[in-house]
Amino acid sequence: MHYVVRNVPRPDPGVVQGLREAGVATVHEAAGRTGLIDPAVCARQDGAVIAGSAVTVSSHPGDNLMIHAAVEMCEEGDVLVVTTTSPSTDGMFGELLATSLMARGVAGLVIDAGVRDIAELRAMGFPVWSRAVSAQGTVKASPGSVNVPVVCGGQVVRPGDVVVADDDGVVCVPRGTAPRVLDRARARIAAEEDKREALRSGELGVDMYGLRELLSRLGVRYVDDLPEEVQE
Template sequence: MSAANAAAELAAAGVATVYEAGGRVGLLDEDFEPVLPGAKVAGPARIALCGQDDNRAVHEVMAHLRPGDVLVLTMPEPRPVALLGDLLATQAKAGGAAGVLVNASVRDVAELRELGLPVWTRWRRVRGATKDHRGSIDVPVTIGGTTIAPGDLVVLDDDGAMAVPADAVDTTLDAVRARLEKEAGLRDRWLAGELSYDAYGMRAEDEKR
């Protein structure tokens, strides 16, 4: 399966399903807010590790962006400083970014919505970044307790964000498919009136106590 097809399948499954199917690992355990609610995105990480409160590396990473990438923008200590606004987001969309994860702040929110590029952010704040520190491009970063390496698949939706290591995509996809099949069967049973309280033996356990 191509990387693009794998990304599309993981995006459709969603963060919660991929996280559970993958053994409850890979969660970016922070509050990321989607600028475009309802968007579901996955793609290989294209990373900008910025200098503190600086976004020069975001300008540089645009030269490395490839269609389908998810831009991951972060800094040593996440703070509500705007790493991304309308003009940089315009470059990202023109370069074919599938989405942007900002472990800092964004601004120009109305314009970002109008642009239609899916963006997830920790904060909305207009405080501007400097452009004095080059930072680093495509290096591993840790966000919310999970390390993301260049090329790992980042999955984003209304539930938040997670990352799947590049070498675990195939096994994760197998687990996701199995989970979706199992959940479809359970959904049919619940729609028919069966209760998980009984199906999982919880009632019987409680009645013995």
């Protein structure tokens, strides 16, 4: 069976904004190093930062019919997450679909397949993270589903999960754990600021993190000159 699900529970907008401000690397750490989508699904522009509630699409490879069906389900601030039922690099998304999504206030696209019209997408300021850029076109012929759980870049993404994307990649945070992850992210940011100030003052990372004992335990020796027996 194939479904287009209309009703999706969305996360608190304040939590989404907080995770956006924290960024992918911090959110990933705060989530226990979970939820990171395959880095092959990467940014196709520099400097874009988005976060939003996931609207998910499961498509037949080489067929973008269900992306068109998904546009109607999108609300302002959502992130469209598109997967295919088998690997594909076809250009399933381009300028016209981006125009439609921008009219609905969608924050951006994460697609485990290809996009095209990349110059136009950059010029219009619609952020995309994709596995490929390909001029190979698609058809509109095969059924799929919208707003069902999907696997994108090796990670399960459910409708309403928080998707955060920036130059470091894409991370998915389950809706139910997003407030807790945000609390941990903010704690990490505060701790990192203290460390940043210490490093600015000249403190070394090996001392800040207590790494000298670890280096010694691992057999790393400090010497003034390289011993003769290892110079050759």
